[in-house]
Amino acid sequence: MAGTNAPIECKGSILVLNQYYDDYITVAAFMIMGFVLVGAAVMMSRAIAPRAPGGLKDVAYESGIEPIGEGWNQSHIRYYIFALLFLIFAVEAIFLFPWALQLEYFDSIGMGVFALVEMLVFLVILFLGLIYAIRKGVLKWE
Amino acid sequence: MPTLMETVTMADWFRETANWVFLLIAFPTVFGAWRTVSSDNIVRAVLYLVVALGGTAAMFLMLGAAFIGWTVVLVYIGAVVILFLMGIMITRAPLGAEAKLSHGREVKVPAALLSGILFAVIAGSVVDAFGASIIRPFEPTLTTDLANVLFGRFIIPFEVVSFVLLAALIGGIVLARQDDVGGLE
């Protein structure tokens, strides 16, 4: 609450929080190990591999047709709709996750059908949009 | 104990592991955000944005909001950044070192001033309100709790989100469809 010096209300136990952080410490340990292992492999090859720079080795593709122009090329706009659909359905999938996690609980308190219907409404609205996109030929690859 | 933040003095502050973790996350986040706006290369700017977003996600994780943290990773780093890169690739925007994205001083100074004022106001008011508060151990928000709220009290906003997504879907079709330029003009 604004302007009060009172400690912020908390219901949690320190144990739950420790458990939570412990899980992420495992993740962090894995990440660090990953960096160390890959880094070590790169360092090793750097240390023991023979080096003779120059010549054709500077070309992007060593033993093929010589590259011309720039590395970046303008792509066709048709890709855009796929990226956009990916984004929309990524958001949709995010909502599926907590729902799936808790569906059993909803069922146990007698709200299983309600929970199922509310997710179906959500999915059907977007699914009809997808059907429209498909039938209008937006996703056709030509 | 990484969570007891009984902020009394600077020395106390640095004795907390949580504060070190915070700094470890905060500095790359701010650096990424800074380079996103200052980079001359638009592709690099997007990649720095990934750094900033990753820092934000880590911050959410640290605050015990695991679901939000991973949503940032999946939706923002996973999908929005892809969309940005796609957007760059389909336009004829100049890429690489020759692309001069920076504006002149007449744009930079007012923009910096405005965002500086906004930052000062928000940061000032937040510190004003919460600077003296003591954060006690808190319970991380479980995704199951979130589900109970989302599919209970917040069911109507949840369904309305599908309206937003449907509007975006139709919008994508309208703007990116290639077949008929006909119809009108």
Place this chain on the structure above:
Amino acid sequence: MGNAALLPVAFEVILIAGALLVLMVAVIADRRRSVWAPIAGVAYLAAAAAGILQWRAVAESGGDLYFSTPDIVIVRSPMVVMDGFSAFAAILLGLLGFVALLGSWDLVVRLGKRSAEFVALGLLAVAGLHMMAATPNLIVIFIGLETASISFYILAGFIRGSRASDESALKYFLLGSLASAMFLYGIALTFAATGSLTIYGANSIRDFFSVAIITEPGILLAGLALMLAGLFFKVSAAPFHQWAPDVYQGAPSAAVGLMAAGIKVAAFAALARIFIGGFISQIDAWAPIIGVVAALSMVVGTTMALVQTDLKRLLAYSGVAHSGYLLATFVGGVEGVPPMWFYVSTYAFMVVGAFTIVSVVNGPAAHAAPISSFKGLAKRSPEMGWLLAIIMFGLSGMPFFAGFVGKVFAFVVAGEAGFLWLVVIGTLATVVGLAFYLKVVATIFAPDESGEGLEASTSARIAIAISATVTVVFGIVPWPLLEVVRDALPI
């Protein structure tokens, strides 16, 4: 969950069902004929009818009705509330959507098979707009705002291969997203200050103010200021108005009516819901801000409109001024809500009518609408000329037209709240504003040799006629509507 339980969300359910039906019919039906447009028209009318049912249910219950679902928690902290305020918004937005659809019928026909998307986006936008008026929850207001805004961004850029339309959509999108972000940040800071996202119900903002004593108001004020800035942008109040002329100019004329009028109705409703419903105890903090922005909008809108040579830009700047008059009602607190409703409902129909005439005269997809193209309109088409003149009189605030009644009540409320300087500025702006409205009227009745006939479709003529009728009828007999809006208060 019976039928009665669904009534509070009936408006949204009907419109989203209509939008999906439009899309599905467009997939199945004949590609050339836009058979889906009548579906949308029926959906708007059904939604307005649902609004009337809501109104009657509220009147019978003598108070408010919550949206009740199996979960008891929802009743304690509702996401959708059915009161006179939301029911009136439902009736108004349903009818407005219908009239705007009639006005854009020519564009729908010319768009051919793409028109299904146009129509569906309109339905989605109106559903989002009503969401903003019907919820006591700040997050839901934001989601409704985003639904409407995204739809409007796309409608602004609907004409493909047109630079002006692209520019309009992009400008609207970039600045509109910034405004939405500011609004969201304002919600976050307000939540930090009060610990609540909902205006009333369990653990509401109202409860917070009834017990808490604010010692450090900084964070609350920052939150309120950011929310205000976001909504000021959406209603194009000065100094957040720069986007409006360019966006209106580039967007297809037939779509601008709904964009301009709809967002004003919903954003002012949300403003009343948040600030008069939730933060009325803080009125001393926010009323001066709103008063200054109101005065600035009146002055900037009026002076900029004086020098415009394009009717669409002129209407955009006149919209800035009208936002100022509308904001003036807010300084009066809850007393200002009925005048706000009266003003915004009559203004919305006038705007839709004006842009429909623009699309009849210059074509539904045209960007430019120079005032000179209206020269001799009364001769080319006496009907259109007179109707546009009536709407212009209505917008200017001439006596015996609806705009006059709205302005008088707005000024009375502001004056009673002690904002006499605002009333003086408003009156001056109204008098100066007469100049550019009358300039348009003079152009309409100017003699013009090259007067060729003007063809207008029946639907466009109906839309304009409805708009002009609203302007005249509520200008001469405003009492029925004033009686109704007196009950359209937020709980």
